[in-house]
Amino acid sequence: MRQHMRPHLRTSAAFVAAAAIAAAVPVAAAPAAQAEEGQPSLVISNLPPTSPKPGEVYDESVVVTNKGTAAANGITFRVRLTRGLDFPENVQGCTYSTIEDQVRQALCELDTVIEPGASVETPVRFKALPNALMEAVQYGTGPTGEAPGEGFDDSHRRLTLTADSSADLVAVGDDTEALAGDKQSVTVKLRNDGPGWIQNQESDDLTALMVQIPKGTVAAEVPKECAPFGIDGPSGPGGTPRKAKYVCWPADATIDAGETLSFTFMLEIKDDAKTTTGEVKATSVYDIHPKFDKNPANDKAQIRIEIPTDYEPGPSTSGGSSTGGGSTDGGSSSGGNGNDPDGQSTGGTGSAGGSGSTGSTSTGTTTGGTGSVDGNLASTGSDGTPLLAGAAAATAALGGVLVMAVRRRRATAKSS
Incomplete structure (x- = not known):
């Protein structure tokens, strides 16, 4: 024998x-x-x-x-x-x-x-x-x-x-600006820093990225690779909109060493929304931390959407009294994405956090003189370089008006 x-x-x-x-x-x-x-x-x-x-x-x-x-x-x-x-x-x-x-x-x-x-x-x-x-x-x-x-x-x-080795999964969030009542895309990522490649050969518990939609926003357009997440696993077909939590994974269940997977959601911002946050997490489709990932410190990242709520108009520059100006609680942004997701917003749930930072867009009107308003939202990229996403200005000698809307996007973790 x-x-x-x-x-x-x-x-x-x-x-x-x-x-x-x-x-x-x-x-x-x-x-x-x-x-x-x-x-x-x-x-x-x-x-x-x-x-x-x-x-x-x-x-x-x-x-x-x-x-x-x-x-x-x-x-x-x-x-x-x-x-x-x-x-x-x-x-x-x-x-x-x-x-x-x-x-x-x-x-x-x-x-x-x-x-x-x-x-x-x-x-x-x-x-x-x-x-x-x-x-x-x-x-x-x-x-x-x-x-x-x-x-x-x-x-x-x-x-x-x-093999007697490991792979380091990294979750990458997004940091952006939007106006209440507007739409804004966010892109989240799952990266494999290696050294091992990933493809589960023994079970259906595939490596994935968990996405918690920020409070005060609604997922209007969802990638087909992202399914709603229920109590302990996927609970619907990929691409289903208007859910609070999603789990995303590649169609071939494979992530090579050094590879980054990106998933872009289009969010509707509610009219009464304030600056808000969500979360992304490197995990599995059943939300079980992979044993091969020995570095959990970079498994989570934040989705942050800054929503300006207050604005102070500038002083009058000529005679007459200013009767216009004020803050805006909504409105459209000239730098936004015009894609129209299907259906109506029904609200969303998710983890809340973050405090609103000051900034505004405002339109003022004047009578009896020349009035002005002045506003600016700094925009910073992932490498610290200022980025201007959109701006529009119109001025006149009498009754001048200045309108500016900008977007800011900062990657919260290094991206490939």
Whole structure:
């Protein structure tokens, strides 16, 4: 009886040159099982589990046993590796390629005969790359020795593994200005600072970004990758508007090391809204913190929308009394986005926070002289450089009016 083998992890130059598939080695015969008359029926053993560090080589073997009633005259053995793994070297008799989703494949022809009840042993070797983390290995042959299909059975198996490494998820929020009653887009991001790439190979608890819509705003347009979040998971189709909380994840459930995913929401600002905040969090679709993320300090970030509410008009510059001016509680912004989301605003919920900073847009009128109003909203970009998003001005010698509306956007965390 063949003993269960422990994985061997090696980093020496000799083993980096190890083959992915080598010549089959005969082992002791096993009793034949019932099979279709005159047909081989091949079964392979399971590879031992492993958790290699980047740079290590996995060196194990599987046993191929013929439980049929006829000999298998030559077999095709295939190995496939996800993108964080690779073959140490090319071996004669094997054809190598890269197929969809960056999967590396070796298709090897083993020139051997396996009689009914007999077995052969063949090695499976691979190395962990610097970006290794959530990986899978497919290995085996077809029931009669042909190349395996896409499913898994006794002759074609799959090993999932998690490398001894990590990935650092980073949530990136947004900082912007809007006017009450207006619309404003916000873009939030999920970044993978590595070193490992991310694609869950074992469950449907995929890496995701949780988005809490700021209080006093309504999500009018929602990315299709973002679904409403219920008590403990997604609770509706992606793109559903007017919910308080969303969970967003990539369609292919994959985030490479160094990759940033962006999700843009169009928000309706309520007429009575004040400066408000929401939150984004790096997590999973079921809001479970991933074990591979060892740095939770950058998992959360803020969505902040500054909404000006007060304005003091400037002094009159000529004779006559000023009767106009004052603050505005709403109105449209000349720098805003004119996209019209479907439906009517029904309100939104979310985490509240932040205090309103002073700023305004105002229109004044005068009689009997020349009046003026003066207002300015500083705009700062993510790198500290002033950005002017929109402005409009009109002046006249008598009864002059100045109107200015601006937008400000500051990234609250570094973006790629």
